[in-house]
Amino acid sequence: MATTRFLVVDDSATMRRIVINTLKTIGYEDVVEAGDGAEALAQLRSHEIHFVVTDWNMPNMSGLEFTKAVRSDDKLQHLPILMVTTRGVKEDIVEALQARVSSYIVKPFTPPVFKEKIDQLLKLVPQ
Numbered sequence: 001m002a003t004t005r006f007l008v009v010d011d012s013a014t015m016r017r018i019v020i021n022t023l024k025t026i027g028y029e030d031v032v033e034a035g036d037g038a039e040a041l042a043q044l045r046s047h048e049i050h051f052v053v054t055d056w057n058m059p060n061m062s063g064l065e066f067t068k069a070v071r072s073d074d075k076l077q078h079l080p081i082l083m084v085t086t087r088g089v090k091e092d093i094v095e096a097l098q099a100r101v102s103s104y105i106v107k108p109f110t111p112p113v114f115k116e117k118i119d120q121l122l123k124l125v126p127q
Ligand SMILES: [Mg+2]
Pocket: 010, 011, 012, 055, 056, 057, 058
């Protein structure tokens, strides 16, 4: 695999910028963006993506609905999905894990925490 291509999904352009800059800081330069879950599904169907970082609260299709759609698609279901959200209460985390996000980070996050989660998940992906 030449590079690990990321899909960053957030309705806030500022937040997408922060996530993308953090990815670059930790060595991941190959990034595609989407502004909601529906756009994200379209991006997954038109690009080869290896890792998804998604927000939860978004218009049109939320990160939770998006995660469920990915997990019920034969071609996409194994993709690592890291949810990055302000929703930090226990019930939310449980709901996200039940929808089978791979991991979960509550905003604001630090680059080392972000890197650790990504590295952990990439280790689990068959190369
Ligand atoms: Mg949002």
